Amino acid sequence: MNDTVPPEEPVVTVDNTPAKTGNSLKNQKRPVMQRLFGIDAWGVVKLVVTCLLVGFFLLALEFDPANQDVDVLAALSEILGNFVQAALWAVLNFWQPLLAGASIVLPLWILWRLISFPFRK
Numbered sequence: 001m002n003d004t005v006p007p008e009e010p011v012v013t014v015d016n017t018p019a020k021t022g023n024s025l026k027n028q029k030r031p032v033m034q035r036l037f038g039i040d041a042w043g044v045v046k047l048v049v050t051c052l053l054v055g056f057f058l059l060a061l062e063f064d065p066a067n068q069d070v071d072v073l074a075a076l077s078e079i080l081g082n083f084v085q086a087a088l089w090a091v092l093n094f095w096q097p098l099l100a101g102a103s104i105v106l107p108l109w110i111l112w113r114l115i116s117f118p119f120r121k
Helices: 023-027 032-037 041-060 072-093 095-119
Strands: none
Touching: 072 095
């Protein structure tokens, strides 16, 4: 009964090339113009709605860019000035509610972080 043939050992090869799947198309880098301006249908809808809302706002203000009184730089500097004034007003007036809220929220947040620490990876 010594006529038995030993079993063949399997041949293992290692191939470092990625498999050709549908995901390989997603990993390819898109061209610059497509990355800048390539949007889907939902993006087009959001863009159109945004344009309509801004257009209604401008028409409600009776904005006319052809008017001689339109000065874009003066408008931008006024917007910047108003933003700075609003930020200063917020700093002067919102520190009390911020401090009161932080006295409750921060201890609870620290307690939550300590309790959940063993479960975080």
